[in-house]
Amino acid sequence: MKNNVGKEKSIRAAVVGATGYTGAELIRILMDHPFVELTCITSRQHAGMAYSKVYPAFEGVVDLVCEEMDPKAVCKKADVVFTALPHKLPMSLVPGFLENGLKVVDLSADFRFENPEEYQAHYQPHTAPHLLNEAVYGLTEIYREKIAKARLVGNPGCYPTCSLLPLIPFVKEGLIKPNSIVIDAKSGVSGAGRSLSLGSLFCEAHEGFRPYKATTHRHNPEIEQILSREAARPVVVTFVPHLLPMSRGMLATTYASLKDPISREDAEALLKNFYANCPFVRIFSGDYLPLTRNVRGTNFVDIALRVDRRANRLILVSAIDNLVKGASGQAVQNMNVMMNLPETAGLDRAPQGI
Numbered sequence: 001m002k003n004n005v006g007k008e009k010s011i012r013a014a015v016v017g018a019t020g021y022t023g024a025e026l027i028r029i030l031m032d033h034p035f036v037e038l039t040c041i042t043s044r045q046h047a048g049m050a051y052s053k054v055y056p057a058f059e060g061v062v063d064l065v066c067e068e069m070d071p072k073a074v075c076k077k078a079d080v081v082f083t084a085l086p087h088k089l090p091m092s093l094v095p096g097f098l099e100n101g102l103k104v105v106d107l108s109a110d111f112r113f114e115n116p117e118e119y120q121a122h123y124q125p126h127t128a129p130h131l132l133n134e135a136v137y138g139l140t141e142i143y144r145e146k147i148a149k150a151r152l153v154g155n156p157g158c159y160p161t162c163s164l165l166p167l168i169p170f171v172k173e174g175l176i177k178p179n180s181i182v183i184d185a186k187s188g189v190s191g192a193g194r195s196l197s198l199g200s201l202f203c204e205a206h207e208g209f210r211p212y213k214a215t216t217h218r219h220n221p222e223i224e225q226i227l228s229r230e231a232a233r234p235v236v237v238t239f240v241p242h243l244l245p246m247s248r249g250m251l252a253t254t255y256a257s258l259k260d261p262i263s264r265e266d267a268e269a270l271l272k273n274f275y276a277n278c279p280f281v282r283i284f285s286g287d288y289l290p291l292t293r294n295v296r297g298t299n300f301v302d303i304a305l306r307v308d309r310r311a312n313r314l315i316l317v318s319a320i321d322n323l324v325k326g327a328s329g330q331a332v333q334n335m336n337v338m339m340n341l342p343e344t345a346g347l348d349r350a351p352q353g354i
């Protein structure tokens, strides 16, 4: 098996829900991680099956076999576990993993909300509410210091990652009118996961483009929770997601009214200073505006901005790969920080370019 064992690989990792899209992306990244040995991957439907039979792309690269999800076996085999499951399932497993000394990065929404009532208003009753206070929201660039001390990270949603990173510096500095924010965001179809759904079928999704869940998407309260925390006052946003006829990639165009006029150069300087020590945040000045293809397969978030002087409005454009910075890449970035590894370990491959 390519590169999965070696003397530097002192951290043992498990992926629970390994056959979904974020699971497959975790496996792709962890296989090449210089400090991590992938020791356990689980699947309900494919238990006993070679991973390379589920994803033939991994033939000759991954020789792991999917296992039944047995919490005891996971605890024996791993130091860190990634739960890449639909929400509601992780909250039943995570307390046991933590009691057995594992560190956990959960990719679902189960540990993203601080307040159980907020979670319950948008999802379902929480069966481990005592952990919500302890869990750290895994937007690495913003909460790095807390993540470094955490046992449990609630990895952010893809839309929140894409829209929060450009907005937070301006909200923190009080430069925009908080309730004027409009986020117009687009995602590739893999954002909905691998399980069958009508909207994800080829004939439904391709050669067309539409919004969905306008004002009712569950990422709306997640975005508001973090913006309110960073602004130190309640922030309400208008958020409209759209489905793009492509497999992966996400782009947000965010509009906000400026409190006072600011030049484009000053606004770019603010972003560049704020993210000066953040290797995955690329701020573009000049004519270029982010293109989803240029972050495909990478953990980058590409950001550019414009100031509409006539309307006194700030326009932020940000692009990520929803499966990488929007999910599995950021999860590995968080694990790196939790395990005191270089933040870019396993995530520093060159982009494809074309």
Ligand SMILES: NC(=O)c1ccc[n+]([C@@H]2O[C@H](COP(=O)([O-])OP(=O)(O)OC[C@H]3O[C@@H](n4cnc5c(N)ncnc54)[C@H](OP(=O)(O)O)[C@@H]3O)[C@@H](O)[C@H]2O)c1
Pocket: 016, 017, 018, 019, 020, 021, 022, 023, 042, 043, 044, 045, 046, 084, 085, 086, 087, 089, 107, 108, 109, 156, 157, 158, 190, 191, 192, 193, 194, 195, 322, 323, 326, 327
């Ligand atoms: N896709 C994205 O872009 C993205 C981005 C950020 C966050 N997330 C979050 O990450 C988590 C995983 O997303 P995903 O896109 O990888 O989902 P997915 O493709 O649907 O995969 C879900 C995984 O969970 C397993 N599973 C175990 N028990 C299950 C059950 N009762 N019902 C359904 N699946 C079950 C599935 O395989 P078996 O049935 O074989 O066990 C599969 O491996 C979700 O919470 C999602 O919201 C996704």
